[in-house]
Amino acid sequence: MGDPLLHHALRLLAARAYTEAGLRRKLAHRGLPEEVEATIRRVKELGYLDDRSYAEGYIRLNQGRWGVGKLRQALRAKGVSVEVIEGVLADLEPQTDPVAEALELLERYPSRYRGEKAKAMRFLLNRGFPLSAALAAWERYSRTPNPER
Incomplete structure (x- = not known):
């Protein structure tokens, strides 16, 4: 393989997937911007970067x-x-149903919030659920009888 930058890019992509921006950052330390862009184009043409x-x-x-x-x-x-x-x-x-996903998380990790609504809301909001889905999941969760809680 004649192009060392292309060879390096292919080695990186063989180890794990990269975004175009991530691969560009990795290659920026090894070549000129024009060479990096040409390598990115070539890797995309080969189908290794999407x-x-x-x-x-x-x-x-x-x-x-x-x-x-x-x-x-x-x-x-x-x-x-x-x-x-x-x-x-x-x-x-x-x-996907965000309320069902949030409810599943509440059921899977009850020790994270110990039955406290505020902690459960923070737990779900920190995981990226919208407030409406978190509240609906808490309502369903709190209405469900469970002897373990």
């Missing part, structure tokens, strides 16, 4: 733990464009 597939995988990995808001924020911090994030989330939204 922000949409990165976002889909990232959401699949974290959607059981985080709400849509936190997923959106985390992907944005990784340099994924708003259009890609919204497109992936739009494909996902009909399949």
